[in-house]
Amino acid sequence: MTFQDLNLVAPILEALQQEGYTTPTPIQQEAIPIALAGKDLLGCAQTGTGKTAAFSIPILQLLNEAPQQGHRKIRTLILTPTRELAIQIGESIAAYGRKLPLKHVVIFGGVPQGPQTKALKDGIDILVATPGRLLDLMDQKFINLNDIEIFVLDEADRMLDMGFIHDVKRVVARLPKERQTLFFSATMPPEIQKLADTILVNPEKVEVTPVSSTAEKIKQYMLFVEKSNKKKLLVSILRNDAIKSVLVFTRTKHGADRVARDLHKSGVPAEAIHGDKSQGARQRALGNFKSGATRVLVATDIAARGIDVEALSHVINYELPNVPETYVHRIGRTGRAGASGTAISFCDTSEEFDDLKAIQKLIGLTIPVIKDHPYPMPEPGMVNIRLPKGKDVVKRTDANIVSQQRPQRHFNKHRSGKKPS
Structure with missing residues (x-):
């Protein structure tokens, strides 16, 4: 199988080709069609399996199919536990979406918030965030999640390990009920399974390379x-x-x-x-x-x-x-x-x-x-x-x-x- 077999649009295929990618990994083969169909997804996949592309590629295509008019509102939220992972996801979105008219921003703590809030005010399509800085900027009214169409929770088990699970629940409570959710975790301890059950609706399950x-x-x-x-x-x-x-x-x-x-x-x-x-x-x-x-x-x-x-x-x-x-x-x-x-x-x-x-x-x-x-x-x-x-x-x-x-x-x-x- 190649990426061309996944019904991806030409701009994304060209970007993937420039990155040197021709053959999707197993999780990409299974997850991309599910996400493109607008279904909720429960993905069990460890790091290194290619799951960032498995969710970022279909997000880019779905958002590109219905471009925003006027001031951009946040339509996709990708929540991830660490700033390094958030930066990596942002780099992947920039690479795969380089030929698309979509804007994204990455926010995390430990740095001045000024450049981040300026980018938010200018309008974006995709927000990649760590829980602490996201909640902080939400409390300051810089971020509104009312228009979220796609929500990605990445590394859910790591969120639990780092003590972010309650922050995740606070974010989820502010999301629209009608949305598509893509949930990824390398392991499924009881608390993570319970969280998945509460935020996913009739999800398709993809399990690749168990932990x-x-x-x-x-x-x-x-x-x-x-x-x-x-x-x-x-x-x-x-x-x-x-x-x-x-x-x-x-x-x-x-x-x-x-x-x-x-x-x-x-x-x-x-x-x-x-x-x-x-x-x-x-x-x-x-x-x-x-x-x-x-x-x-x-x-x-x-x-x-x-x-x-x-x-x-x-x-x-x-x-x-x-x-x-x-x-x-x-x-x-x-x-x-x-x-x-x-x-x-x-x-x-x-x-x-x-x-x-x-x-x-x-x-x-x-x-x-x-x-x-x-x-x-x-x-x-x-x-x-x-x-x-x-x-x-x-x-x-x-x-x-x-x-x-x-x-x-x-x-x-x-x-x-x-x-x-």
Whole structure:
């Protein structure tokens, strides 16, 4: 199937061709016809499946079929959890709609509202927004949702994780009853399913690449390493020039800053991105990473939402997430658009073994373990052994992920003295 088979108008097809897109992804194949038919849609799709195009392309076509006369009113609202994702959606709308006479604006917090309110006063067709800034500008009477024809709720489960679910309900209460709603979520916990049931009317359901699955082209590896040795192991891996671009995940904002500083001190340039950074700093770091000026970007999970770098070769989980679905989202940053990718995870078995078990149960496979690396920690149930000094035990992995010689020392026993549960 090609995009031409989806009954799209010539201006959109031309724009897609300029972007280099000819074949729709599975969710685009299923969702675009449903949306074009004006039906409500419940889409279960994880990040990296092409869902932004799955809703933005039909929106552009539907709005173009009935152009506004006079001052433009907001006809489509796309609600998304993070500013990075909002910016990414705005960029996609600009790309796919470059040959259409439609206007859109992206609003989010953390920046002065002046330019945003000016664009709203000038009149727009499509509004992409994060919940906090949207409600703020609604309260200030800069935004009126009475003319909304299409409402998109993107990353609904992330809205729940970030504590935005009540804000979402406040926005929904201000929308017209008669509208088309497109609802997307990677997972469907009970509260999200309940929300979907209240805002969708006879929806068509599209489920593509469930969250428990990981892309086949992503090679996954696990390295058991003590927490105190993670920094040294990360540096040794990143000194491999074959690794072109790396997104490193930490659990906390302070952790992201600390890892970036440690890498700098070790001669590996890196930038950090997280929620406490200013919008300007976040955009600079993201822009440098996308352009290739920065090879290593250290991020928290919230900040990494919306990072879409087609050439991203590696994801490294410096710390395992304590929510197993998050692992799938993290490694899905690589291996996008049909490309291959590599995901490397560090695991301190004394603290993170339960997280590893939960991840492997969710994805339904045992992640291969790289046993031969410079700072090994015993696997659960194993004991340490004394190895010959200076022995080069690294013979594994595709691009010589760890190509260092084992340090000339004996390895410490498991620090707790007990087997992890």
